Amino acid sequence: MIGRLRGILVEKQAPEILIECNGIGYEVTLPMTSFYHLPQLEQETIIYTHFVVREDAQLLYGFANPTERKLFRLLIKVNGVGPKLALAILSNMSAGQFVHCVNLDDVATIVKIPGVGKKTAERLLIEMRDRLKDWGNDIATPMTDTISVDNQAEEAKFVIASSNKDDAITALVSLGYKPAQADKAVKAVYKQDLSSEELIRDALKSMV
Known part of the structure; x- marks a missing residue:
């Protein structure tokens, strides 16, 4: 291992x-x-x-940390949830945000994740509720928390702006979004000075 x-x-x-x-x-x-x-x-x-x-x-x-990995390992134990879907879930929200959804029984937010239908979301909430009950309050941060990307601020931008857009769309498709859905989300938040990571972040936030 x-x-x-x-x-x-x-x-x-x-x-x-x-x-x-x-x-x-x-x-x-x-x-x-x-x-x-x-x-x-x-x-x-x-x-x-x-x-x-x-x-x-x-x-x-x-x-990035053992907590995110621990949640990933718990997610793939849920019936019908494989690594790709677990990756999509953790791409749309942090471990703390997911726990917050479970605590609130928030099906509406979970079903917005690509590949998660209503039945899968309900099964996730039921099975994960028992598995997460001993995690305590250190992980259950509010959904209003945002992911910091300050460490990306100084990173060089791609010379061709459209390349960032294409990279962002490709990344979203690899996470389970349909090409048309990914294209629409990226175009909706596109700004020429944004890096591909920032475009992905903003596109994901707009869909959840």
Whole structure:
């Protein structure tokens, strides 16, 4: 089991990164809530990981902290919820925000996440309620909390602005949104000076 990686951030193309550890490059897929906290390229970072082995692939999922990873591991234990859907959930809200939804039995917010229908949302709330009851108040932050992207402020923008738009749309599609839905959401929040990460963040916020 690969539980943590510490190395240099070589590439990042949401929601995937390449992190080099002792000469080995690991491809890792992150939820956007963790992706926003990444440092600039060529800087050292620590990623908490969950390793998935399938017949046709070996996949690494990464998280900014152990709490996000813990929730991911609980989510994939729910019937009908795989890694891709768990990733989509954690891309739309932080672990604390999800716990807040569970505590409020907030089906309306959960069903806005791509791939989550009403029955799946209801099952999530029922099963996760018991699994999260011992987590305490340290994770249950209000839904009004926002994810900080201040560490991205100094990162260089792409020379071609339309590239940022395309990258944002591609990232949303990889998270489960339909191409037309992703295109519409990104265009609605598009500003030329926004990075692809900022476009993804704003597009996700507009849909949930």
